[in-house]
Amino acid sequence: MLIVLGLMVGIVGCSNSDKKTDTSNVVDEEQAQKENLVKEVKKVMFSLPSPVETTLLLKQAGAGYDESLLNPTSNSTKYNTDKQKALNLGVYGADLSYASIFEQDQTIMQYMQVSKKLAIGLDLLAAIDQSIIDRLEANHDNRDSVIRIISETFLNSNSTLKEDNRPEMAALILAGGWVEALYLATQLTKDVVKDKDLIERIVEQKLSFSELTQLLGEYAEQNADIAEVIGQLQGISKTFNEIEIVKSGIETVTDEESGTTVLKATQKINITQAQFDALKKEAAALRNSFIQ
Numbered sequence: 001m002l003i004v005l006g007l008m009v010g011i012v013g014c015s016n017s018d019k020k021t022d023t024s025n026v027v028d029e030e031q032a033q034k035e036n037l038v039k040e041v042k043k044v045m046f047s048l049p050s051p052v053e054t055t056l057l058l059k060q061a062g063a064g065y066d067e068s069l070l071n072p073t074s075n076s077t078k079y080n081t082d083k084q085k086a087l088n089l090g091v092y093g094a095d096l097s098y099a100s101i102f103e104q105d106q107t108i109m110q111y112m113q114v115s116k117k118l119a120i121g122l123d124l125l126a127a128i129d130q131s132i133i134d135r136l137e138a139n140h141d142n143r144d145s146v147i148r149i150i151s152e153t154f155l156n157s158n159s160t161l162k163e164d165n166r167p168e169m170a171a172l173i174l175a176g177g178w179v180e181a182l183y184l185a186t187q188l189t190k191d192v193v194k195d196k197d198l199i200e201r202i203v204e205q206k207l208s209f210s211e212l213t214q215l216l217g218e219y220a221e222q223n224a225d226i227a228e229v230i231g232q233l234q235g236i237s238k239t240f241n242e243i244e245i246v247k248s249g250i251e252t253v254t255d256e257e258s259g260t261t262v263l264k265a266t267q268k269i270n271i272t273q274a275q276f277d278a279l280k281k282e283a284a285a286l287r288n289s290f291i292q
Contacts, residue, residue: 056101061197063188065102070095071180071291073114078292082122083225086169087290089118090176098184105140112136122169168219168226175229176290178212181205182236183287186280192273199276203269206240213237232289235282243279244270 071091079085096111139145182205189198213233220227246268 057201076114086172087176090173091180094177094180183283186283239279
């Protein structure tokens with residue numbers, strides 16, 4: 001379980017279902033419906049790729065590191081509403097994941113601190129123990145250890161949320177992280193032909209985008225902030241809908257190292273340079289609206 005996804009599940013997992021059942025065994029119907037909804041939300045969240053997974057795929061596909069693409073930590077002082085804090089906790093989480101994948105020690109520490117600040121502002125973390133910072137410094141040259149420590153930090157925040165039931169907040173944080181990961185991916189990609197592997201990783205997010213909008217839609221009626229975010233996502237939705245993914249059957253693929261053979265669905269992505277440029281433009285506009 002990795003950083004922002006770990007935080008999402010931690011928030012959603014702290015539902016009222018954790019409380020003791022009434023001694024009379026009378027189950028309130030409305031509460032039962034809420035608990036069932038939380039369970040469904042958790043399923044959607046588990047199916048979404050975390051920013052760490054997305055940025056790792058980008059690195060494997062040939063993307064590089066560009067610090068100028070990150071949301072400056074100085075921007076954190078501008079985020080006063082819960083919506084701004086939640087979206088940008090997701091944004092900074094994606095930036096932290098990106099820096100972690102490329103082993104940017106100083107940046108990792110800076111973005112850990114700003115993530116802590118926003119989390120505390122949302123009453124999600126009472127504190128991050130100094131021992132966490134010490135562990136990061138001691139393991140700064142081990143990428144896997146750094147990612148694990150960051151993940152554990154957010155997962156262990158469950159105890160501070162035990163009486164909360166705020167899946168709406170989790171959804172906003174997840175949206176911020178997803179948008180930032182898409183922004184980073186599109187900014188690091190230039191040409192649909194030359195950057196074929198990167199393009200494939202980006203277009204594959206079309207499926208996770210559908211899952212994200214489904215998740216947000218669960219709360220649109222009762223949460224004005226989420227309804228607003230859904231409206232902001234319409235540009236991304238339109239551009240994704242114009243990109244065609246054609247499934248072309250099943251083929252067997254053998255892993256050279258393990259010797260195991262698996263069945264894999266093959267697909268063809270039909271995307272023009274103009275379509276990609278439109279997606280890149282929409283992703284940048286949406287992300288910039290989040291961080292301003």
